[in-house]
Amino acid sequence: MPRRGMGVELVLALVLALLVVGVEELIEGGTLRLLGVGTAAAVLSLLRRRLPVPVLLVTTALSVEVVGLILLEMVVGWSAGRRIAGARRALAAFTGAYVVFMGTVALTNWSEVQQAVETALLLTLAFLATTVIPGLSSRHWSQRQTLLHALQERNAQLLWERQMVAGQARLVERQRIAQDMHDSLGHQLALIAVHTGALEVDPELTGRQREAVGVLRNASVTAMHELREVVGILRDGVAGTPAPVEETGRAARGTAGVGELVEAARAAGNTVELRRSGEVRPLAAAADHAAYRIVQEALTNAYKHAPGAPIAVELRYEPDSLVAEIVSGPATAAAGDAVSGGQGLTGLRERARLVGGMVHAGPTPGGGFRVAGVLPYGVVEASPLVAEEDLPGAFPGASPNAVHEGGPRAMDWSVQGWAAPGGPAGLPAPPSGRPRPRLSGLGLGCGIAMVALALLAAAAVGGVVFLMDSMDEGMIDRAEYDQVTVGESEESVRGRLPSGETVVTTGLTGKGPKRPPDSSCLVLMSSESSESYEEEPVFRFCFRDGVLVEKKAYDVVR
Known part of the structure; x- marks a missing residue:
């Protein structure tokens, strides 16, 4: 990895570690715990590129107990979506992460999960919002960029091949024209030179006529030399201008030869x-x-x-x-x-x-x-x-x-942002390297981010509504608690109280004073708030043989 990329990764790992430690400190402190959580977040962030699947599984499992790792889980999900090759492997990886996530929840809170289906649904929604949606968004963006690059390279290659075919067609046509010029004009000019040469020595001509015939012969010889040069240029396919030279019967083709052009014009009258x-x-x-x-x-x-x-x-x-x-x-x-x-x-x-x-x-x-x-x-x-x-x-x-x-004008060879130098026979050289895409992924990334935020907002609203409904199934006030007396039938008491089967009472059943032997208990939250942030007031009703044998009010440390 380049130094710049390594620097960015180090900064990202440090920022994620600080965020995870900050969130975890608000929920549950402890210096050693915070140090371990921060170190784990930094290490997982640095390894997510090289080991996307293991890091995804480990981060998903740890996020059950360490809430702050949810931030890292989103980054890991985005990275895994881009770097896991193959749709089947990606599906298997995210499915495995979901199984690990739910399995960890079941192992840590088995007694509550087995009686609360709502918990599984809420956790599934959270997993989709924090892991699956970033992964799918990243995979879509990466595949779109790859497709764009492939189309751009293919387009550049097709344009270059078309230029090559056109260049070859031009060369073939030049050779055909050169052959026609040589066969037709060359023959006619040769005849003119031969006949004017013979006419020039005719004794019946006057001096003036002989001079005019000489001008014609020189003109035909010069035309033959120039025709030979033009034919050579057409056959070679190289257009160039030679330097002024002197040849027998031919004027220098430059400003030095202008005088001879004027003399030839004067000789013609x-x-x-x-x-x-x-x-x-x-x-x-x-x-x-x-x-x-x-x-x-x-x-x-x-x-x-x-x-x-x-x-x-x-x-x-x-x-x-x-x-x-x-x-x-x-x-x-x-x-x-x-x-x-x-x-x-x-x-x-x-x-x-x-x-x-x-x-x-x-x-x-x-x-x-x-x-x-x-x-x-x-x-x-x-x-x-x-x-x-x-x-x-x-x-x-x-x-x-x-x-x-x-x-x-010369063709403007600027496909996807590079300039190709001239190739053989004046053709542009084939494109090399990956072109720079003209379309930036910023717009796509912003769109994906907005969709992800909208889904998270919808999940948050749904979670709030779900929690409000759950409160009614797991909370009573002091007056309702006082109206219940020991010795009443279990059917009567449960008929007047909520069922308690809700996610808000998760983790309260196994805490508090010792329960009466051979009894089953209903634990409900109190509508009153506690003086301590870490304590939760609850009411417990224990039944045995169909009768209420105990009711207690106490505080539980979350």
Whole structure:
């Protein structure tokens, strides 16, 4: 047991011992008796967890003679209800405790019990209130907590398994998409590269045409390299952004490659101006790649939707971030049938958000179009999804109603109060350990306590009513005693007096002066109170051969 738990047990044992000693001192004093009762209460309290059944039986037996142990009996009953495994064992333990309880009462007060059924009923009610009800309440609370924990663990396991199945399905789908892309796009790009390479060396082409064919061949080779990388990511199931690298026929995919993107656009016949301002500062690999993609996508959109329009590309190195802004003028020629999936700008916004930046795209007052991205220099967490009106001055001229879009957020894995770290392939790791229940047992405990108190109150009221009725069967006043004379017939005397068969006269029969030989006596309590708290005035009527042979009034020490 932990130290904290042991400390609580010691304090509880001390409190119970003091309470039991205090109750016992009010009823019957004696230093040695009080010392023994307190020690027994403390020892039984400490042993109730390890030996629930023996402690329950011993406490029940001792509570018959030591009234103060009733307090300990309630605690022991609560503890036994939780710790006895199996319903049959618990039923057997509490039944055995009841048998021990009633057997001890019968052994200590046999002469009274055999003639007073009311005593057994009252003691049974007391046993139910002090032992059985706490035990049942504790067992119900413990089983409910165990069931809650099992359901929570099962729910967490099912959620994790569902995540695993979904992750495997995504990986299979990625592999299928990767295979389709490789088989279709790879073949077409390879054909374009081969034919443009052959066309480039055709002697009938002019220099200008040969230069344009070279641009097409370089573009197809670069597209093949990027397709190979995307296919690899889809097959591996690992999304990452590589650092800028140099490859033959391929521009560096970062801010260093923006110049080559502009040169390729100029070679294709577009008017493109590139401006750089501010002190050049390095970006994180993911942010650097995002800047390259923003410029590339903006130029592609300008080619498709505004052919012949002048384009201005500007990279501004601000104190805290890089601003990549691409502005295209109004179209000077009719746009052709451009193929567009409608996902380019959405993908740019998500790419920028993942590195802590943002992207705005919208028309300009002169009829052109602007794409601007703000990217931090360092590696930061993904920015929250915010409206642009919450960021005044970020994009001059931006639409006041524009809202940044974002991809799906990470799943919030918080079943029953724990956070699971990421597992393989981005899946959450399986839950470990027992989760902390969200529902506290305080409400249930209070409800059980209220029910127990209500039952105890009902038992107390019933006991008071029972005692008041019993008083009439076991008590007379001095006038009734004086009206009875020695020599009257037993039938006449018993007809005028109560029967005396009640719990209130228990323990009075065997005390007092010696009875006449061969006589049977009726002992009744007096309605008058004694001067001493420990003495009880009684009246005794003894009969022999059907005649009253003696009547006496005396005090009995309880």
